Amino acid sequence: MHFSLLTLSALVATSLALPSVNHVLHEKRDKLPPGWQYHEKLDRSKVLPMKIALTQSNLDKADEFLMDVSSPTSSNYGKHWTHEDIANKFAPSAETVETVKSWLTSSGIAAERISRSQSLGWLKFDATVAEAENLLKTEYHLYEHTTGKPHVSCSEYRIPEHVTPHVDFITPTVHFDAKIPQGVAKPVEKRAPTSTAAVGHPVQTKAALGIGAPTSGSLPKKGATLSRQTVRDKLRDELKNCNQFITPNCLRALYRFPPGSTANPENSYGIVEYTPQAYLQGDLDIFFANFSKNQVQRTPTLDSINGGVVQTTRQGFRFNGESDLDLEYAMALVNPQKTTLYQVGDEVQGASFNDFLDALDGSYCAGDDPFQDASYPNPAGGFPGPKNCGGFAATKVISTSYGYNEADLTAAYERRQCMEYMKLGLAGTSFLFSSGDSGVAGNGGRCIDPETKEYNDGSSGIFNPGFPSGCPYITSIGATQIVPNASVTAPEKACETVIFSGGGFSNVFPLPSYQASAVKSWFTNFPPPYGADRFNNSQTTRGFPDISANGANYVVAVTGQFALVYGTSASSPVVGAILTLINEARLYAGKSTLGFVNPFLYANQRAFNDITLGSNPGCGTRGFQAVAGWDPATGLGTPNFPKLLAAALKLP
Numbered sequence: 001m002h003f004s005l006l007t008l009s010a011l012v013a014t015s016l017a018l019p020s021v022n023h024v025l026h027e028k029r030d031k032l033p034p035g036w037q038y039h040e041k042l043d044r045s046k047v048l049p050m051k052i053a054l055t056q057s058n059l060d061k062a063d064e065f066l067m068d069v070s071s072p073t074s075s076n077y078g079k080h081w082t083h084e085d086i087a088n089k090f091a092p093s094a095e096t097v098e099t100v101k102s103w104l105t106s107s108g109i110a111a112e113r114i115s116r117s118q119s120l121g122w123l124k125f126d127a128t129v130a131e132a133e134n135l136l137k138t139e140y141h142l143y144e145h146t147t148g149k150p151h152v153s154c155s156e157y158r159i160p161e162h163v164t165p166h167v168d169f170i171t172p173t174v175h176f177d178a179k180i181p182q183g184v185a186k187p188v189e190k191r192a193p194t195s196t197a198a199v200g201h202p203v204q205t206k207a208a209l210g211i212g213a214p215t216s217g218s219l220p221k222k223g224a225t226l227s228r229q230t231v232r233d234k235l236r237d238e239l240k241n242c243n244q245f246i247t248p249n250c251l252r253a254l255y256r257f258p259p260g261s262t263a264n265p266e267n268s269y270g271i272v273e274y275t276p277q278a279y280l281q282g283d284l285d286i287f288f289a290n291f292s293k294n295q296v297q298r299t300p301t302l303d304s305i306n307g308g309v310v311q312t313t314r315q316g317f318r319f320n321g322e323s324d325l326d327l328e329y330a331m332a333l334v335n336p337q338k339t340t341l342y343q344v345g346d347e348v349q350g351a352s353f354n355d356f357l358d359a360l361d362g363s364y365c366a367g368d369d370p371f372q373d374a375s376y377p378n379p380a381g382g383f384p385g386p387k388n389c390g391g392f393a394a395t396k397v398i399s400t401s402y403g404y405n406e407a408d409l410t411a412a413y414e415r416r417q418c419m420e421y422m423k424l425g426l427a428g429t430s431f432l433f434s435s436g437d438s439g440v441a442g443n444g445g446r447c448i449d450p451e452t453k454e455y456n457d458g459s460s461g462i463f464n465p466g467f468p469s470g471c472p473y474i475t476s477i478g479a480t481q482i483v484p485n486a487s488v489t490a491p492e493k494a495c496e497t498v499i500f501s502g503g504g505f506s507n508v509f510p511l512p513s514y515q516a517s518a519v520k521s522w523f524t525n526f527p528p529p530y531g532a533d534r535f536n537n538s539q540t541t542r543g544f545p546d547i548s549a550n551g552a553n554y555v556v557a558v559t560g561q562f563a564l565v566y567g568t569s570a571s572s573p574v575v576g577a578i579l580t581l582i583n584e585a586r587l588y589a590g591k592s593t594l595g596f597v598n599p600f601l602y603a604n605q606r607a608f609n610d611i612t613l614g615s616n617p618g619c620g621t622r623g624f625q626a627v628a629g630w631d632p633a634t635g636l637g638t639p640n641f642p643k644l645l646a647a648a649l650k651l652p
Contacts, residue, residue, distance in 0.1 A: 021160045023137050026167065028156035029174035035146045035379075042140040042152060044130040052100060052123045053168040053367060054092035062422050065089070066473065067513065069426065070596040072603045077652050078592035080428035087363060090423070091120035096166040103163045107135050119363035136170065147379035168367070175369075198507040199462065200453035201407035208352035208372035208409060211402045212274025212345065214318035217443025218403045218436065219277075220325055220567030221498050222317045223553070231290060231555060231562050242488040245564070246554045248291050248332045251574055253488045254550060255609075257581060257641035263337045264587045269580040270340040270395035271300070271326045271573060274351055274402060278310045278343070279323035280559065284331070287324075287557040292332040300327055300341035303392050305359040306351055306374060307383025308343030315559050325556045325565050326401050326573045333577035337584065340395050348382030349374050353400075353468070355387075357420050362390025364420050369413060394429045396583050396593040399576035401434045401569035403502075405442035406467040407455075411508045418471035418509065425596030431474040432576050434568035435545040436466040436502025439633075440535070441618030450533065460620040463504050463535040469544040470506030472515070475598055476544035477572040478503055478634050479551025480611055494614030494626040494633045497552045498566040501545065501616045503624055503632040505535055509542040514599040518630035519543045526627045534621070545635040546598055547608060549574045578639050582648045589649060600648070601636060605629070607644040608637035 032038075058065075068076045081089075097116070100123055105111050113125045129140050136157035143151045152172050159167060169175075197203055210216060226245075234241045242250035252258065273279075281299065288295040302310065311319075331339045344359075345351025354373045358365035365387065376385030406414065421431050438445045442464030446455040450462055469476035479495035479502075482488065495501050511519055523539050531537060549571040556565040583593040594600060601608075611634040616623040624632045 023158040024161045024164060026157055026159050026164060027169060027174045029153075032143070036143050036151065039142045039144040039150070042129050042142050044128065044133070046129050047126050048129060048132050048140070048152065048172060050125050050127050050132060051171045051366075053170070054096050054100060054121055054123065055166055055168050056090045056121065057093040057096070058089055059419065062090075062419065063512070066422055066426055066596055067599060071514070071599045072651055078595065080592060080595050081426045083361070083427055086423050086426055087119060092166070097123070099163060099166045103160055104135070109135070119366070121363060122366065136173065138173070145379055149379050197407040197409060198411040199407050199448055201448055201455070202453070203408065203410055206372060208354065208404070208413075209350045209374060211352065211404065212277045212350050214276065216402070217438070217446075218401075218434070218569075219318070219322050220401070220565050220569035221437065222321060222558075223498060223564035223566060226555065226562040226564065228562065235290065239488050243482040243484060243486055244553055246550055246552065248329065250488055251329075251333065251550065254482075254492070255578065255639045255641050257578055257639075260334050260337055260581060260584070262584055262588065264584055266587050267337055267580065267584050267593070268340060268395035268397075269330065269334050269337060269576060270342055270398040271330050271576075272342045272344060272356055272398060272400045272402075273323045273326065275308055275343060275345040276311055276314055276319055276347055276350070277322045278312070278320060279327050279341075280312065280315065280320050282560060283320065283324045283557040284328060286560070286562075287328040288332070292335055295331060295335055298331065300331065300339045303340055303342045305342060305344045305388050305392060306355055306376065307346035308351070309347060310343055311347055317558050317563070321556070321558050321565060322401060322569055324558050325554060325570055326399070328556060329554070329570065330399065330573040330577055333574065334580045337580060342392070342398075345374060346378075346382035348380050349378050354417060357417065359388040359390070359392040360394045360424065361420065365389035367416065372409065372413060394424055394427065396428065397430045397432065397576045397579050399432045399573045401567070401572050403433055403436055403443070403469060404467045405446070406465045406470055406507060407442065407448060409467065414467055414471070414508055418468065418473055421468065421471055422473040425473050428593055428595040430579055430594055430597045432477055432572045432579075433468050433474050434502070434572040435469045435476045435478045437479070437499035437567050437569075438502060439500035439616035439618035440464070440504050440621065440623040442466065445618065447619035458619060462533070463619055465504040465506055466502050466544070467508075469502065470509045470542050472509055472512035472542050472598075473596065475546050475575070475601070476635070477568055477575050478545030478548035479568045479571045480548045480634060480638055481550060481552035483613070491609065491613070492550065492611055492638060494611060494616060495551045495566075496614050499551060499568070500618065500623065501548060501551070501633055502568060503545055503616050503634075504543070505537070505632065506542040506544070507536050511540050511542055512598070514602045515543065515630075518602060518605075518636070522627070522630055522632070525629070526625070526631070528624060530621065534619070543630075543632050545632075546601060547575065547636050548611065548634040548638050550638070575639065578641060578644070581641075582645055585645060586648060591649075591652065594648065600651070604644065604647045605636050607640050607647050609640055610637045
């Protein structure tokens with residue numbers, strides 16, 4: 001007995017001497033999302049399916065890895081990684097896994113209860129509410145949606161300070177979704193509040209899901225309606241009328257690229273559309289009958305993501321203009337190569353860019369933000385789920401003619417998405433995005449009030465850069481036009497007809513190495529007449545666009561008739577088609593496809609037609625002028641296909 005008491009005394013003394021574990025706040029929810037309300041305290045005997053998202057390793061080396069396979073001077077150029085290689089390289093470190101497991105076991109979660117996900121990024125275990133509350137120093141409650149759907153959540157949680165660097169986030173905790181337990185969200189970025197963007201603009205719930213809405217400011221703009229007779233008349237002297245009517249042959253003449261002639265099975269081109277935006281087969285057939293006769297009744301290869309449907313119930317330019325434009329020109333310019341249509345989202349809630357990326361990479365799916373991304377099953381109806389997490393292949397080139405304002409979303413949300421573009425670039429995919437149609441202003445011509453940080457009417461204020469154009473791992477495409485009354489062989493100018501080429505500098509993303517020389521040269525040789533009160537003039541952030549292509553006076557068949565259409569929405573699929581033709585040539589030469597293309601583009605500036613006329617006004621200013629070399633109105637200029645092809649074929 002005496003020995004036992006001594007032993008007990010020693011144990012007590014030792015435990016008192018040990019430093020207490022300092023638990024720190026990891027995530028906190030400030031308010032309930034719309035439609036949810038508190039219901040009751042959760043029964044502490046209930047079992048919760050706990051998931052811990054572990055921090056990835058080697059993210060600090062991600063740019064180095066991508067440049068190694070993308071820089072023209074690298075001996076590893078074109079040696080793209082497999083998805084398995086990527087998953088393993090960015091998997092959480094052994095230290096991270098061991099630290100988190102040790103915390104769990106020391107807190108009473110037995111090792112045999114803990115499993116690791118196939119993607120390597122998660123630890124999973126079941127725990128009673130009592131165990132979870134003790135583990136996370138929180139309280140769980142049951143909430144109820146207006147539809148009657150229940151959800152388990154807490155308002156905040158804490159974890160040991162030494163564990164914090166190893167954990168992105170934990171579910172179920174502060175995140176809300178309409179289903180249990182799959183719905184999870186991104187971690188709260190410490191550097192940017194979840195409710196505001198980098199410039200302080202308040203972020204609206206589900207802003208990301210509005211990208212395909214008929215009121216979206218990123219959609220193309222409609223001009224004059226043309227009779228079929230007018231189109232036939234203009235086709236008689238097609239190349240003489242390119243300053244008024246852009247057709248596939250006008251684009252071939254402008255950028256000196258030939259019609260497609262081969263369809264290598266290893267090559268592929270993808271166009272992304274967001275429901276309710278949809279093409280009409282009758283429109284494709286009308287267009288092809290006039291401009292690509294052997295494609296009449298041809299359809300794109302459909303990849304339906306999360307109930308993506310080519311809807312025909314709602315018709316008109318606001319529902320069909322974007323998809324008709326993208327597919328008519330993409331399909332005609334790469335024919336006979338097939339074009340894949342990624343139709344994303346159902347007709348009830350639409351979809352976000354993250355929802356598309358989820359379908360390409362299942363490991364990315366787990367970190368979606370239910371405040372911004374789609375949730376399935378949706379209480380309001382539509383696609384019944386489950387959400388498409390992986391299972392879809394990325395084409396070699398993917399063009400997206402949609403975009404957000406950078407201020408629409410949080411910096412954390414944007415950084416996470418940008419890193420996914422980096423990973424897919426490592427795997428060999430070229431991602432292209434239109435740069436916007438409102439110059440230095442954002443979608444809809446809106447700028448940011450310097451005092452309130454709210455959007456204003458665009459007549460003044462802070463410039464409003466676009467996203468993902470600011471992400472350094474995509475290629476941002478601006479717009480040019482043929483000078484009025486000029487020939488198709490004359491130099492173009494920055495687009496100033498109906499739309500203005502989106503351009504500027506990010507408030508979130510740093511200046512990438514491949515662009516540094518071009519941007520610094522622009523600041524040195526053409527210092528802009530604006531200060532930090534207008535835009536990020538630090539010379540340390542990403543500039544855009546990267547390159548441009550014509551974006552004015554496109555002849556497009558929409559809802560049974562021809563119309564003139566304007567926008568960088570036209571420019572992006574054209575550049576995508578040109579890169580697809582270059583990939584075709586490289587594949588037949590026994591080489592890889594281009595993959596992440598920006599380092600190659602900036603290393604070959606002479607392969608572009610420099611644009612030195614025009615500007616991209618907005619926010620009560622003239623915006624940025626098109627000047628010699630790179631500029632934030634037209635980028636490096638427009639492609640000179642023979643030079644670009646020759647440079648590409650010289651690469652390994």
